Amino acid sequence: MQRTEISTLGEFGLIKHLTESIEIKNPETKYGVGDDCAVLSYSDDKEVLVTTDLLMEGVHFDLTYLPLKHLGYKSAMVNLSDIYAMGGIPKQITVSLALSKRFCIEDMEDFYDGLRLACDAHGVDIVGGDTTSSRTGLAISITAIGEVEKGKAIYRNGAKETDLICVSGDLGGAYMGFQLLEREKEVYYQQIESAKSDAERMAIEQPDFSGREYLLERQMKPEARRDIILALRKAGIQPTSMMDISDGLSSELLHICTQSKCGCRVYEDRIPIDYQTAVMAEEMNMNLTTCALNGGEDYELLFTVPIADHEKVEQLEGVKLIGHITKPELGCALITRDGAEFELKAQGWNPLK
Amino acid sequence: MQRTEISTLGEFGLIKHLTESIEIKNPETKYGVGDDCAVLSYSDDKEVLVTTDLLMEGVHFDLTYLPLKHLGYKSAMVNLSDIYAMGGIPKQITVSLALSKRFCIEDMEDFYDGLRLACDAHGVDIVGGDTTSSRTGLAISITAIGEVEKGKAIYRNGAKETDLICVSGDLGGAYMGFQLLEREKEVYYQQIESAKSDAERMAIEQPDFSGREYLLERQMKPEARRDIILALRKAGIQPTSMMDISDGLSSELLHICTQSKCGCRVYEDRIPIDYQTAVMAEEMNMNLTTCALNGGEDYELLFTVPIADHEKVEQLEGVKLIGHITKPELGCALITRDGAEFELKAQGWNPLK
Numbered sequence: 095m096q097r098t099e100i101s102t103l104g105e106f107g108l109i110k111h112l113t114e115s116i117e118i119k120n121p122e123t124k125y126g127v128g129d130d131c132a133v134l135s136y137s138d139d140k141e142v143l144v145t146t147d148l149l150m151e152g153v154h155f156d157l158t159y160l161p162l163k164h165l166g167y168k169s170a171m172v173n174l175s176d177i178y179a180m181g182g183i184p185k186q187i188t189v190s191l192a193l194s195k196r197f198c199i200e201d202m203e204d205f206y207d208g209l210r211l212a213c214d215a216h217g218v219d220i221v222g223g224d225t226t227s228s229r230t231g232l233a234i235s236i237t238a239i240g241e242v243e244k245g246k247a248i249y250r251n252g253a254k255e256t257d258l259i260c261v262s263g264d265l266g267g268a269y270m271g272f273q274l275l276e277r278e279k280e281v282y283y284q285q286i287e288s289a290k291s292d293a294e295r296m297a298i299e300q301p302d303f304s305g306r307e308y309l310l311e312r313q314m315k316p317e318a319r320r321d322i323i324l325a326l327r328k329a330g331i332q333p334t335s336m337m338d339i340s341d342g343l344s345s346e347l348l349h350i351c352t353q354s355k356c357g358c359r360v361y362e363d364r365i366p367i368d369y370q371t372a373v374m375a376e377e378m379n380m381n382l383t384t385c386a387l388n389g390g391e392d393y394e395l396l397f398t399v400p401i402a403d404h405e406k407v408e409q410l411e412g413v414k415l416i417g418h419i420t421k422p423e424l425g426c427a428l429i430t431r432d433g434a435e436f437e438l439k440a441q442g443w444n445p446l447k
Numbered sequence: 448m449q450r451t452e453i454s455t456l457g458e459f460g461l462i463k464h465l466t467e468s469i470e471i472k473n474p475e476t477k478y479g480v481g482d483d484c485a486v487l488s489y490s491d492d493k494e495v496l497v498t499t500d501l502l503m504e505g506v507h508f509d510l511t512y513l514p515l516k517h518l519g520y521k522s523a524m525v526n527l528s529d530i531y532a533m534g535g536i537p538k539q540i541t542v543s544l545a546l547s548k549r550f551c552i553e554d555m556e557d558f559y560d561g562l563r564l565a566c567d568a569h570g571v572d573i574v575g576g577d578t579t580s581s582r583t584g585l586a587i588s589i590t591a592i593g594e595v596e597k598g599k600a601i602y603r604n605g606a607k608e609t610d611l612i613c614v615s616g617d618l619g620g621a622y623m624g625f626q627l628l629e630r631e632k633e634v635y636y637q638q639i640e641s642a643k644s645d646a647e648r649m650a651i652e653q654p655d656f657s658g659r660e661y662l663l664e665r666q667m668k669p670e671a672r673r674d675i676i677l678a679l680r681k682a683g684i685q686p687t688s689m690m691d692i693s694d695g696l697s698s699e700l701l702h703i704c705t706q707s708k709c710g711c712r713v714y715e716d717r718i719p720i721d722y723q724t725a726v727m728a729e730e731m732n733m734n735l736t737t738c739a740l741n742g743g744e745d746y747e748l749l750f751t752v753p754i755a756d757h758e759k760v761e762q763l764e765g766v767k768l769i770g771h772i773t774k775p776e777l778g779c780a781l782i783t784r785d786g787a788e789f790e791l792k793a794q795g796w797n798p799l800k
Binding site for chain 2 (some may be wrong): 124125128129130131132133134135136137138141142143144145146147148150151152153154160176177178179186187190191193220224226227228229230231233235237239240242246247249250251336339353355415
């Protein structure tokens, strides 16, 4: 594989190389990469949504199993997901990268390929690209910008007693994909260590992931739920609160309940879980409900709707009712299959703990 | 000094602690920190400007001499400067921090103190705050958002033949401040190394910076030139191109000339330089013009105006005419005091070289 040192292009040359073929798709984008700022134009009847994320190598991603193209895709997707989580439509992103010396131009091309794939799928313009150096590892900062009709942004604080709690897709898959990849990485390192010759090292086989493709996809290629936002609009449903599930269902539900000053009841048997997730949890001897409640990175949407929308929301494909909002005094409870009640706790991933 | 571990608050607790007393100042800010996105509202007659920067410890800043409060101030300022460089007014910033374990809550309070000082001085709302962990060092990502009247954004590509080249403030000061701090750091390390006892180490004196305060201020507390933008508007001057000087005058002039497809002539004796900068360059045996042309981080504004605005621009306080735009065939030239002509080269700071 070719490896061209980044110093052959320099900072400005690299940005130009990575961004020069970008075509602007949205009328809201007046000017993209290449000046001190991007220039955007949003009409009066819209509100502008802005979200930003900083991803650090060794904390948020592991390049031993996540190819740079997937990393580019995922980095964009997690930010687009935040725009959808407000009920909005993303229009632009800016990207800043800090690179250590071990990265070459081809690496950055791979990263940008993934980034552009995600942006193209969601009609998003890349309007800012910035690269600099890092003393260790890779740091990625992405800002996503989008729009929502004035007054229609969906916050975390609008849930009301008797509202129905809904979730898109299924949960726990990204977390089980992570567990699977971590296990295979461990196995690989052990094989490398015990190999007695180069020939033996060369003979180490790639892990067999057949039957687990869905879990890998959930972890390595998450999809922001634009389709759900469009379906909600089409059905005329305005959710009272919404978040995307990045840290785990429990953690996000507690955010909504705290900010909305309410309680909730969620039913274990209603939580959507894929078959592969269940098999993997069994194999790893992990509690499936715990994985689905606390596993992060699914980037599904969690939202509440007025009970009057019950029938409308039941007809939405890929959306499941998992419980309802209660008075704050009742707390946040999980009702298990056998009718027992447990207090929901946020055990989601906390990078600062 | 008190040191409280960040883990005592956790990620959400830390963000809340740092941002809960923030008051929103701008009507354009509908919702700040605390949801998936910030929600902004810009009127139809405005364009929205967005710029983002990623600053890495050991590459962009050195905490051995830059206190965290100054770092917070400077991090905000360099981004606000990019909004002014489009002729706009900044309104919001978002801040993401990645911290290694050696930072405590009090450190982050210091950083935010500086950040808020800068934002308050420029009427800017902090609308997004995000903290995560880093395996080594500190990474800071700031996105600034602002507005400019529709059609009035000042790009790099609008300079025309015969336009006058103007610069605000003076140049080279931040670079000489950097040289001074680096020299004193070296001296300090040598003293530490040669000290034979704790007593001797304790007796090492702080460097005496008297008479060099301006250089330190230029390096550690740069000021984005809001005043110049307001003065230009008041005088009814619409520059044809503009940039802020972060990488050095030569480098920025070449950007304007390349993007505007023109050449330039800049006069050495017109380049504004402070007395302290000159004294320091002399003391360090460095060529003063080289420092002023290639030293970065001054965050002054470089802009071009039509020759018809000559009289108006000459009356602006703190703005100096340093040359004019020419046909592209003539290239980019510096005319020295003795009339010799040299080709301008970008020798500015390049973090990827």
